[in-house]
Amino acid sequence: MEIKTVSIIGLGALGIMYAHHFSNVLPKDNVRIIADQDRINRYKKTGIYCNGELCNFNFVTPESAVSPSDLILFTVKFDGLQDAIHSVKNHVGPNTIFMSALNGIISEEMIGQAFGFDNVLYCVAQGMDAVKVNNELTYAHKGILVFGDKEPGTISENVKAVEKFFKQTELPHEIDTNMNHRLWGKFMLNVGVNQTVAVYKSNYGEVQNEGEARQTMIAAMREVLKIADKEGISLTENDVDYWLKVLGTLSPDGKPSMAQDVDAKRFSEVELFSGTVLKYAKKHGIEVPVNKMLYEKISSIESEYVR
Template identity: 65%
Template sequence: MKVSIIGLGALGILFGHHLSKKMPKGDLRVIADKDRIKRYQEEGVFCNGERCEFQYVSPEDHCEPADLILFAVKFNGLHDAIQTVKHHVGEHTVILSALNGISSEAIIGEAFGMDKVLYCVAQGMDAVKVGNQLTFDHMGMLCFGDREPGVVSNKTKSVGEFFEKMELPYEIDTNMQRRQWGKFMLNVGVNQTVAVYQGNYGEIQKEGQARDTMIAAMREVIQLSEKEGVHLTEEDLNYWLDVLSTLGPTGKPSMAQDMEARRMSEVDLFSGTVLELGQKHGVSTPVNKELYEKIKTLESQFS
C-alpha cells in the first residue's frame, strides 16, 4: 500500500515513524509545503531520540494516488490540508482522520466523498512534542470503522489487514459514532482541565479538584449525547477513565502543550462545541463554560 500523511504533529510523527520502519521508503509520503520540508530536512524530526527517515513531497508534486491517507493536522489546519492532499486522492483511496472532535470526517467527506472516509479515533497515546522532538511511553492505537453501525466493509477489513502487517496497534469498532463521542468526552475533560490547572496526566489521575473538574466536564457531554441520540453512559465514562489511567503521568495532552508554547488551542472544538450544543438543546453546561472562559483568558495573554 502507498500511504500519505498530512501533518507532522505528535500523531503524524508517532505513526509515521512506526510505518517508516516497516514500509519501503518510497511507499510512505509525508506531505508538507516546501519551506517546512526544508526545515524538516535541515533540523530533522525525532521520535524518542531517533531521527525519522521520511520521504517528503510538496502539494505541487504530482504522484501516484495513495491507497491510504492519514490526516494528522490540528482542526484549524484542516481546510488547508484538504487542498494540500488533492493529488494524493484517487478512485480507491481510503481516508482516516486522527483529528480531535466529532466533525472532521464530514468535512473531509464533503471534499472527497464520504465513500472514501472511514471514521477514526486515535487513543491511548501519551506523546509530548517539543520543537522537533517527540517523546512517548505509550503509542496508543487507531480505532476505526464504518459510518454505519454494525457494518465492517471491505475498506475497513483491508486497512485492518494492512495495520496487522505493519504491526501498528489498531481496533475495528462497529459503533464509531459512540467511540468518537466517547473520545470527545475525554478530550473535553482531560485537555481542558490539564491546560487550566497547568499540570500533566498525573494531576488528573489522582483524586482531587482537577480530577473532579474533569469528570464534571465529561458528564456534561454525557447529557448532550442523550439529546444527540448517541446515549453515552457512566460505563463509557469509566472506560475512558481506564484509558486515561494507562498514560504516563508526566505526559500532557495537546492543549496543555499549546498553552506552554503560547499557541492558540482547540478550545472552540471542545468546550466551544459543548456550549453550542448546550444552547441548542437547552442544557446547562457551567463547568465547560468556566473552562472555556479560563482558556480564552490565558490565550488573550499570548502576544
C-alpha cells in the first residue's frame, strides 16, 4: 500500500503542527482537515498561524462525500474522541490506516472498536514543545511520532507503509516494536509533567530544574510504575530516566497541554491522567498520594471556572 492522502481531525497544538507539515509537502487536496462548518467559518475568519505563518488548510466537513483516505490521524482532546470517530466515517475505506496522537492509553482501543483493529497502529507523539494560544501555534522542537503494531515484535505492512510515507514527507518518526510499553511510558510522563506544571502554574523549565515541582513530578511518575507492574507492564526506573531525558530536550518556556488548559480556564484531561491512576490504584489496592493530591488540586482549580 502507498499512502498519498491523509485526513487529520483536531486542530489543537499537534493537529496544527502536523497539518502544517503535511500541507507544505503534499498537494493541498491530499491533506484533509476535518471540522464542522461552524469551526471552519471561525478558522477562516481568524486564520490559523504556525510559527508566525498563516496556514492554508484544506477543510472538509464530516458530511462531505470524499474518497477514502489512506491515513487518518486523530489529534483531538480525549473528551472529543467519540465525536471525532463519528466525524471521520466518510474518510474510511477498507485499507485506511488509523493513528492516534492522543494522550493516555485507551484511544487506540476505542478507534479499533469502531472500525476494527486490523488497520489501527499504536502511536505516541513525544519530544515536541508546541504551545497554542488562541489561533497561534509556536514550537521550537517538532519531536517525533513513534508508532508500531499492537503485537510486540512485529513490523506489519501497514507500519512499513507509514514509515515510507513519513520518510517521503520528512516527518520525524521512529518505529517501536513494543508499543504497549511505550504508551505506558508516555502516560507515566504525562501524569507527572502535565499535572505538575498545571498545578504549579509554571512551564517546562521549572520541572527541568531541581526543586519541589520536579520532585512532585517524579513522585507522580513513580506511582505509575506501581500500577504498571500490577498490569503486567515492565516499566522501571530506567524508563523514568529515559522520559526525563526527553523532557530535558524541550524549550524551558514551553508548557504541556494541561497547563495551557489551566491558563485558558478550559477543562483539562485530569480524568485521563490522575483520574486513571486513581482507578487503577483502587483496583489493585495501591496508595497513590501524589496523584490524589494533584487530582484534588486540579479539580479545585477547575471548580472555579464559570460554567
